[in-house]
Structures are given as C-alpha cells and as structure tokens.
Amino acid sequence: MLSATTLAARPEFTVTTVNCRSDHTHFCAPEVRDDHRLVLVRRGRFRRQANGELVDLDRTVGYIGAPSEEEGFSHPAGGDLCTAVTIEPDLVEGAVNPRAVYVDARIELAHRRMLTAAAGGDIDYAVIEELVRLVALAAGRPVPLPRPADRVLVTAAREAIINGAPESAGLRSLAVLLKVSPYRLSRVFSQHMGVPVTRYRNRIRVGQALDRIADGDTGLADLAAHLGFADQAHLTRTVREHLGHTPTALQRLLTPPPPPSR
Numbered sequence: 353m354l355s356a357t358t359l360a361a362r363p364e365f366t367v368t369t370v371n372c373r374s375d376h377t378h379f380c381a382p383e384v385r386d387d388h389r390l391v392l393v394r395r396g397r398f399r400r401q402a403n404g405e406l407v408d409l410d411r412t413v414g415y416i417g418a419p420s421e422e423e424g425f426s427h428p429a430g431g432d433l434c435t436a437v438t439i440e441p442d443l444v445e446g447a448v449n450p451r452a453v454y455v456d457a458r459i460e461l462a463h464r465r466m467l468t469a470a471a472g473g474d475i476d477y478a479v480i481e482e483l484v485r486l487v488a489l490a491a492g493r494p495v496p497l498p499r500p501a502d503r504v505l506v507t508a509a510r511e512a513i514i515n516g517a518p519e520s521a522g523l524r525s526l527a528v529l530l531k532v533s534p535y536r537l538s539r540v541f542s543q544h545m546g547v548p549v550t551r552y553r554n555r556i557r558v559g560q561a562l563d564r565i566a567d568g569d570t571g572l573a574d575l576a577a578h579l580g581f582a583d584q585a586h587l588t589r590t591v592r593e594h595l596g597h598t599p600t601a602l603q604r605l606l607t608p609p610p611p612p613s614r
Contacts, residue, residue: 356436359470360479364440367470367483372398373431379424387438389417390490392455392463396432397511400425406500407452408507410514411460411559412552413495418450435463437483444487452495454546457558457594459493461602462486464566468606495545502540505530509541513553521580523549558594561587565599566606572599 353373360367370391374380379401397410402423407415417423453459466482508530513520519529526549527534541549557579564575576587591599 359467360475362475362480364443365480365483366436366438367466367479368436368438370434370436371431372396372427372434374425374427377426377428379426382422382424384420384422385417386419387417388419388441390437390439390453390487391415391417392435392437392459392490394433394435396427397429398425398427398432402450406503407495408503408510409452410510412455412510412514412555414453414455414490416449416451416453416490421450435467437466437487439483439487443480444484444491449491453490454493454495455490456493456547457555457562458596459486459489460559460562461595461597461605462489464562464606493546496543502544505532505537506541506544509537509549510545510552513549513556520553554590555594557581558591561591561599562602562606565602570603575599 355371355373357369357371358366359369379399382401391409392414393409393411395411397408400407400409400415400423402417402421407413409415455463462482462485466479466486469478469482472478509526512526512529517526517529519525523534523538527537530537538549541552545552547555560579561575564578569575572587573584576582576584579587581587581590588598591597591602595602597605
C-alpha cells in the first residue's frame, strides 16, 4: 500500500512524503515516470532496479530519477518513508542526471531544512531556496555502482552499521561478521561508497544526533554517551566536521519558523 502527502507544490516542483507499507522480496511491475525527481529515504530501506542497475536504498543512499526511465521496486525489509522531490531542471544550474546518490550528513541536513521550511509555509521563497540547495548537493554526490558480489558486501556493511549491530563497533569485528578481511572490507567500501567505513559510521551517528536534536533533545552529554562518543566535546567536533555547525546551532536551524502572519 502506497500513500502520499504533498507538503509543498508549485508548477515547477513538488515536495511529497511517500509512505510505502509494502513487504515483498520480488520486484513490482516496471513503471515509467515522466519527471525529474530526487528521492531520499527517511526511514526503512528498499531496492530499485532501473536501466538494468540494482541499487539498495536507505537513509544514506537515495536516487535521482529522470523521464523515460523504466524502474521497479522491491521491499524485502518491510515498509519505508521517503521524501520525493520533483523538479524542473531549469530551477538548478547544471544537469540533473539519473544516478544513485550518497546522502552524506550535509545532504541530510539540507533535506531536514527543506522539510522545516515546508512546515513553515513560505513556499515561494524559503522552500524553493532550501529545495534547490538540496538538489544541487545531491547532484554532486553520485555513488559508483559496484559489481554484484561487492554490492552484497557493501550493503551488508551498511545494514550492520545503520542497525547498530554490536560487531559494527570496530572495523575488525565488522569484517569478521561479514566473513572478509578488514583490508577487503575497507577497500571495497571506500571504492563503492566514496567514503571510508570510519567516516560512514560517523555519518550514521551524526544522522542519529540530528534525529534527537530535531525531536528537541537538549542533553548533549547524554546524547554523546548514547551514540558512543567519548564525551560531549567529541560529539561536537564530529558534528561540526560533518555539518559545519555545532549541535547547539543545529537546534536553532531545525526549529520550525512561526507561521506567516495573515
């Protein structure tokens, strides 16, 4: 079952929340869209097959779709929640080519800021400004597509880190879990995600920090301990490195603006 809620819309773009409750390992019948779109996962994971290429999608990998692509989806892990942005290419500079996108922490923050702007209701300025920034960032972070055997390894590593498997606390224990050497895991992951395993793990922790901050959590020392940082200063350094903002600054950035006066 698929449901969609439009958050903001103008003739040149739409921002939609898509909630999919499907639970099937097989791919649905292929369909063809007629728009340019950026799809980012907010919760869950699923698979997309387009033009003969298979991509595993979660909150760290999204995709840009283009008109005339034939695409199918499977949901082996259950349902998911996504943001789908359709956009006319002339809103942004440069090409918006179809590709898988590595969603680093800066893209996730831009995504959240766009959703915050949509909640504020200023569609013609705030939403468009955040939307074009988000699409431009995403267009610059393509994910190379790995060989099938490497894709399975990288996907398993991502899943273990995202789910907080105890073995993901260290590279060696993660490699043991995946039955490969630490060298192979590090090399294949870096090659096909464009970032080292260490940075990816920190990106996940920064995303979890964003979740808590967006929910109003102000206890940074407790947050640091919960996410496995050495202390609050370690949390602050890591968040600033990935996002260019401290946790305190993010609390201000992710606070919805007051509704516009009438």
